[in-house]
Amino acid sequence: xxxxxxxxxxxxxxxxxxxxxxxxxxxxxxxxxxxxxxxxxxxxxxxxxxxxxxxxxxxxxxxxxxxxxxxxxxxxxxxxxxxxxxxxxxxxxxxxxxxxxxxxxxxxxxxxxxxxxxxxxxxxxxxxxxxxxxxxxxxxxxxxxxxxxxxxxxxxxxxxxxxxxxxxxxxxxxxxxxxxxxxxxxxxxxxxxx
Numbered sequence: 001x002x003x004x005x006x007x008x009x010x011x012x013x014x015x016x017x018x019x020x021x022x023x024x025x026x027x028x029x030x031x032x033x034x035x036x037x038x039x040x041x042x043x044x045x046x047x048x049x050x051x052x053x054x055x056x057x058x059x060x061x062x063x064x065x066x067x068x069x070x071x072x073x074x075x076x077x078x079x080x081x082x083x084x085x086x087x088x089x090x091x092x093x094x095x096x097x098x099x100x101x102x103x104x105x106x107x108x109x110x111x112x113x114x115x116x117x118x119x120x121x122x123x124x125x126x127x128x129x130x131x132x133x134x135x136x137x138x139x140x141x142x143x144x145x146x147x148x149x150x151x152x153x154x155x156x157x158x159x160x161x162x163x164x165x166x167x168x169x170x171x172x173x174x175x176x177x178x179x180x181x182x183x184x185x186x187x188x189x190x191x192x193x194x
Contacts, residue, residue, distance in 0.1 A: 054080035054098050055191075061085055061096055062193035067114040068161040069096060069193040070169070072186035077103030088115040089123045100173075100183065108173035108183050117156055120170050121146065124154055138184040143171075155180055159188055 055071045062069045064085065074080075082099040095113035102108060113120055121130075130147035136155065137143070147153040155171040169187050171180055 050081050052080045052083050054083050054100075057083035058096065058098070059193060065094060065096060065112075065114075067112065067167045068165060069112055070159070070167065070187050070190035071193060072098075072110065072183065072190040074100060074186050075103065075182050088113060088119055091115050091119045093119075095120070095123075095170075102175055102179045104176065104179070106173065106175040106179055108171060108175040108179060110183060110187055111170040111172070113168050113170070115168065117144075117158075117168065120156065120168060121154065124170065124172060130154060136181075136184075138181050139188045141184070141188045143184055153180070155184060157184070157188070161192060161194075163194075 058069050058071050061083070079101050080098055081101055082097070084097050085094050086097060087093075088095050093113060093115045095111050095115065097112075098110045100108045100110070111120065111124075115123075130151065130153070133145045133148055133153070135142045136145050141157050141159060143155040143157040145153055145155050152172060152174055157169045158166050159169055160166045169184075171183055171187070175183070
């Protein structure tokens with residue numbers, strides 16, 4: 001069979017070729033489990049999420065940072081999936097970040113730092129701007145809330161350490177307001193490491 005001249009090809013021929021290409025992509029994607037259909041939105045496969053021993057990691061980092069770290073006792077069913085010490089952009093200080101997957105499969109991050117609120121906001125937001133929405137009190141601690149839903153808000157608090165000094169706590173992520181409150185309360189009441 002000879003291929004027809006290019007000028008003899010029709011729109012129908014092009015539609016058939018695209019249909020065959022789409023079918024091949026769907027078959028390959030389906031066989032490789034490269035995609036799935038979830039009409040209720042994205043989900044987190046709890047078995048695929050790495051688990052980190054956050055309390056142990058925070059204890060090992062406590063001596064390397066110039067501020068007191070807190071070890072939150074998060075609600076049952078929450079898992080930490082990351083702990084890292086990173087420089088805060090535009091400053092000479094660092095922060096310690098712990099990522100949590102909540103019991104509802106949302107993500108929250110607790111950042112602890114000695115950097116200024118402005119520096120931490122700039123590092124978190126990049127070029128975005130979130131207006132301060134006012135205070136939120138959790139467990140006797142006042143948090144300043146930046147941004148409103150449906151955006152991911154940022155909560156910031158200065159928590160005093162016994163014997164002087166303080167640490168700035170920042171919570172961000174896709175968690176619900178109740179999950180933000182749960183992490184805020186756990187962070188403030190958490191074990192203090194010097």
